[in-house]
Amino acid sequence: MSPTAIALAIIFFIVALGSAIGFYAGTRHKMSLEQWTVGSRGFGTLLMWLLMAGEIYTTFSFLGASGWAYSRGGPALYILAYLPLSYVVSFFVSPLIWDLGREHGLQTQPDFFLARYGSKYLTGFVALVGVAFMIPYLQIQLTGLGIIVEVASFGGIGRTRAMILGVVLLAGFVFVSGIRAVAWVSVLKDFLMVIAAVSIGLYVPHLYFGGVGPMFAEMARVNPGHLVMPGATKNLGHTWYVSTVLLTALGAFMWPHAFGAAFTARSANVLRRNCVVMPLYNITLAFIFFIGFTAFLEIPGLGNGDLSLLTLVRQALPPWMLGVVGGAGALTAMVPASIIILTASTLFAKNLYRPVFAPAMTDDQVARLARGMVVALSLICLYFAIYSSTTLVSLLLLGYAGVTQFFPGVLLGLFWKRVTTAGVFSGLISGVACTAFLILSNRDPFGGWNAGFLALCLNGAVTVLASLAVPVKTGARTEDFSAGGSGRF
Amino acid sequence: MTRPSFGAICLAIIPFLAMCFSVSLWDRVHPMVLGLPFNLFWLLSWIVLTSACMWGVYRLEAPRIANAEARRHNAGRAE
Numbered sequence: 065m066s067p068t069a070i071a072l073a074i075i076f077f078i079v080a081l082g083s084a085i086g087f088y089a090g091t092r093h094k095m096s097l098e099q100w101t102v103g104s105r106g107f108g109t110l111l112m113w114l115l116m117a118g119e120i121y122t123t124f125s126f127l128g129a130s131g132w133a134y135s136r137g138g139p140a141l142y143i144l145a146y147l148p149l150s151y152v153v154s155f156f157v158s159p160l161i162w163d164l165g166r167e168h169g170l171q172t173q174p175d176f177f178l179a180r181y182g183s184k185y186l187t188g189f190v191a192l193v194g195v196a197f198m199i200p201y202l203q204i205q206l207t208g209l210g211i212i213v214e215v216a217s218f219g220g221i222g223r224t225r226a227m228i229l230g231v232v233l234l235a236g237f238v239f240v241s242g243i244r245a246v247a248w249v250s251v252l253k254d255f256l257m258v259i260a261a262v263s264i265g266l267y268v269p270h271l272y273f274g275g276v277g278p279m280f281a282e283m284a285r286v287n288p289g290h291l292v293m294p295g296a297t298k299n300l301g302h303t304w305y306v307s308t309v310l311l312t313a314l315g316a317f318m319w320p321h322a323f324g325a326a327f328t329a330r331s332a333n334v335l336r337r338n339c340v341v342m343p344l345y346n347i348t349l350a351f352i353f354f355i356g357f358t359a360f361l362e363i364p365g366l367g368n369g370d371l372s373l374l375t376l377v378r379q380a381l382p383p384w385m386l387g388v389v390g391g392a393g394a395l396t397a398m399v400p401a402s403i404i405i406l407t408a409s410t411l412f413a414k415n416l417y418r419p420v421f422a423p424a425m426t427d428d429q430v431a432r433l434a435r436g437m438v439v440a441l442s443l444i445c446l447y448f449a450i451y452s453s454t455t456l457v458s459l460l461l462l463g464y465a466g467v468t469q470f471f472p473g474v475l476l477g478l479f480w481k482r483v484t485t486a487g488v489f490s491g492l493i494s495g496v497a498c499t500a501f502l503i504l505s506n507r508d509p510f511g512g513w514n515a516g517f518l519a520l521c522l523n524g525a526v527t528v529l530a531s532l533a534v535p536v537k538t539g540a541r542t543e544d545f546s547a548g549g550s551g552r553f
Numbered sequence: 554m555t556r557p558s559f560g561a562i563c564l565a566i567i568p569f570l571a572m573c574f575s576v577s578l579w580d581r582v583h584p585m586v587l588g589l590p591f592n593l594f595w596l597l598s599w600i601v602l603t604s605a606c607m608w609g610v611y612r613l614e615a616p617r618i619a620n621a622e623a624r625r626h627n628a629g630r631a632e
Binding site: 144275278283292306310336340 | 590
């Protein structure tokens, strides 16, 4: 067999195995809307851990992190910092969200806004913003999938065709199985990814330099500037680092799918324990950085840094290993992509379409509409993935800048009685508008600061000021909320 | 509502100080530790120490949360 055939065969085998696990897990449970979206709130520590790991460690950490270590250098270190810190935030916030979820039967992030603020228009807007900024995140996964097959086939299967194939598989998978399937496929995915990351991260520097230490010694001799900020960039210095780490650490659990994951836990303590353990999982990212830096020394001059990991693997390792890495990478794209599609389509059907356009819909009809949206959204993302050429990290930062704008509404909603619907609405609009303006007009970073972080500050200030400006209207909903739930607000 | 205790919040702020705000103090190549540039070594150490801090937070918070839940449970029965 030719190297291409071996690599591709192994990739397809791994993907097929993952899909089989997914379909199997899905057929064992009857699918109501609640089972499909939140697994009937029955996930214990293990399954919960798998789900959270499944959605946090994506093809981005695989290709994007090594890509930035390769093309940007030092600034990529923000990736090591923000995930552990996001669990620190989540430790305090997600158990409260879970509590409310159980009490009010919440399934999605906009459900939370509805329960807290009682406005279906705010809820619809939250759903819309959530879906809009999940599209770049989904695009990351599809682009990743395309890159993997393209490199593994030595260019034989083009990126577009690979992405189309990936979308078909993905949609079918989500359609049949729902959230429980996703959690189980991530077992296979994480196992493969950790093995691949650690073994390649140690082997590749060893092969070319005799070890990780000598590799970094060579880096420090040849180009020490690449190892610290701003690395190969002009404007990603320490101010950018601090603002980006803060933005992404606060935002990690504002992703509608990560927020929704809190509802799948069996108890609030499951979530707390997860937040104690999960930071450790990030250590594997260091190995991904080793690969990126080795690629920087060994195969300089790639136009797209996102290709560096796989290109180096293709050059240094036998084809079957490229197949394993590619298969692991494909699953790290498919698992999060499934979760994202699942969440986005539920958001659209349940929180935007039904309340605003068709209040008479039953839960079953919503579930059907959500499944229809799975197909529609997959096609939209495929379109963007084919016709855009942004790097994976830039897409991720765009998504983060958008979804983090929910943070003031969530945090103040939980801890501050005085916050009003109008305040949150105006804060969210100004935050999203500011993000969109700064990023679309290429002003990110703005004066050395992460644009999304500046928008977040504006958002928070507007929310607080607008809430204080209007005298408290003791709306029935808010009143009920702060008095009820055993005085939890 | 069980607001987090002061001690827990202080403990939780430590990782933010170490991994985020102090970046200009540790973003250096030298001294290399265990063959790693200093900034990479620092962040990796703090990933482990973040878990340690959060374990401390959990130990501080768990009894308070259990108490609050017991109280809520009792209040529910009294009604």
